[in-house]
Amino acid sequence: MSDFWDVVKERRTCRKFLREEIPLETVLRLLDVFKYAPSGANRHPWKIVLVKDEALRKEIRRVSEEAESDFHQRAPDWMKAFFQEQGIGPQKPFLSEAPYLVCVFGRRKSPYFKESVWIAVGLFLLAVTNAHLGTVPYTPSRKRAISDLLKVNLEWDLQLILPVGVRDPNEFIAERPKPDVREFLSIK
């Protein structure tokens, strides 16, 4: 129960979770935002697989980390600098350490499915913050392998995985100044 702007300002990415269980009901309540989110022609073009099973989370992590090593080697220099500043490597411990993975798929044939999914993700990030929990929008490089693990057919495009859990208060996050609105805005 927080004021809207407080939630917006408190939101921050979490990549380090405590090994702490949270009730399934809590996560289901967060997923309610997908009921209320708008979507292209009101098609609700998403499918969500909520992964609680630890063995499956570990397998998703293993598959993802395999691809991440390649990705980190190929990244442009400025991105490598960003990764280093933030302490981000090809290891994705949050995929197995958070008690839940919210895997979000978009229906390829629905109009504006990608736009719709990511609007809903915006709402979800705030819902997680509002519940004093942590998450990070993780876009896996090996989408196909994860769809296979989750037995989701190719009608659906894996958009992202959102680990959800209790944030580790000791997580290191490099502080970055917020841009001023005038930096990206012009008025006509």
Added chain:
Amino acid sequence: MSDFWDVVKERRTCRKFLREEIPLETVLRLLDVFKYAPSGANRHPWKIVLVKDEALRKEIRRVSEEAESDFHQRAPDWMKAFFQEQGIGPQKPFLSEAPYLVCVFGRRKSPYFKESVWIAVGLFLLAVTNAHLGTVPYTPSRKRAISDLLKVNLEWDLQLILPVGVRDPNEFIAERPKPDVREFLSIK
């Protein structure tokens, strides 16, 4: 100053605006969400052109409606049925009647620029609702012509236009039942 979930549940698309001015400062405060939104590698890959000038809004409307007539003719049957149910036609009066158009561009070369822009749009929709104003995410078909009107070069991809104004309380919106979470969720 509303509770987060109240804002989520009150949000609805608005396509009909009162001819009522709102202070520029109000709109600038709403655009603050773009400061606080997350983005791929923290690049804030967006540019916003806020259009207040009425002649320019009318021109954007004219260019958009030209393209919409084609789009409505080519739409699949289920989408035509949706348009009819909602009273949506190729006319886009909201583009000239709302006192502001928030035109959002994504930087093509930034990683995950599209995902980042649409997360921020999700936050913006809630910010507008929180301020008791109305908006609709409008995706123009003739992006290039509008970019030219706004003098934005092709490094930037026009993602959407969000008219912002005072909603007409008499707007007709066909009520549609919200899906149950279980309709799009599976748990593993």
